Amino acid sequence: MADLSSFPITTRWPATRPDAIQLYSLPTPNGVKISIALEELGLDYEPHLISFGTNDQKSPEFVSLNPNGRIPAIIDPNGPEGKPIGLFESGAILVYLAEKTGKLLPASAAGRYETLAWVMFQMGGVGPMFGQFGHFFKFAADKVANNPYPMERYRDESKRLLSVLETRLEGRQWLMGDDYTIADIATFPWIEGARKFYGGDQVLDYASFPNVMAWVARALERPAVKTGMEIPKRD
Structure with a gap:
């Protein structure tokens, strides 16, 4: 089982399935980019709602993963070299997921x-x-x-x-x-x-x-x- 204890965000939004990609998001135009990609790619993930109504995105726990305080962000417990990686910025996450799976991005x-x-x-x-x-x-x-x-x-x-x-x-x-x-x-x-x-x-x-x-x-x-x-x- 993956150990995500080095990510402070998991103290506020605990991972019940730490071997799955952890998604911190909200269904906005930016947020759904990643949930759609995860669904298209068939990757196992666990979503966590980041509520703008309570300024979750500005909380110390969330900012520890994304210093810019914006959704979405992810933790992949099986990142490069098998080590967990945290990522923010939807474009970067899309490229990462596409390259991780070899899908949704042309091979040439x-x-x-x-x-x-x-x-x-x-x-x-x-x-x-x-x-x-x-x-x-x-x-x-x-x-x-x-x-x-x-x-x-x-x-x-x-x-x-x-x-x-x-x-x-x-x-x-x-x-x-x-x-x-x-x-x-x-x-x-x-x-x-x-x-x-x-x-x-x-x-x-x-x-x-x-x-x-x-x-x-x-x-x-x-x-x-x-x-x-x-x-x-x-x-």
């Missing part, structure tokens, strides 16, 4: 780097811009009621990013063509999240991006996605 060097480019596109573009759009559109609307600039700025940039995806997906089933990869898993939860969590699909004019909408619909039909989108279960 060219395909691998192209996939990683689209992962970085999400990390540096889609995630931050859609997140800021959602903040000003839904959560801070009252604070900017007399100043439409913040919402409009992030709305317009989010629509520009949607147009990039729309072009990329022309004639493609997935971002890498026929192969479903971590680039898809990194990105489509944000498109769905802007509709589901922010109610911003009409403002972002989703109807003008049919390739993107068809791609998201295909992803949402995957059994692993249906399960992973709801993990960890909210209280």
Whole structure:
């Protein structure tokens, strides 16, 4: 049985199955990337809910695993050389899990780097811009009621990013063509999240991006996605 006692986070969220990957997360667009990947890869894992309502992500125990105080984070008891490893940042975790299993990432060097480019596109573009759009559109609307600039700025940039995806997906089933990869898993939860969590699909004019909408619909039909989108279960 793996010994995870060197990870302080396990004192607050004990591992009942320490030989399984420990997932510390919440079902947000960033969080579900990892639960979806774990489901797609068939890896054994134990989810722990990190509640924003009680600022779990800012607790000393959580920050001991992720100094940035953001979900998701994992501990893999069977990391490199058989030793436990803790990881944070969803993009890094996706790459780690793909390389650990040899799945969801093309075997060829060219395909691998192209996939990683689209992962970085999400990390540096889609995630931050859609997140800021959602903040000003839904959560801070009252604070900017007399100043439409913040919402409009992030709305317009989010629509520009949607147009990039729309072009990329022309004639493609997935971002890498026929192969479903971590680039898809990194990105489509944000498109769905802007509709589901922010109610911003009409403002972002989703109807003008049919390739993107068809791609998201295909992803949402995957059994692993249906399960992973709801993990960890909210209280």
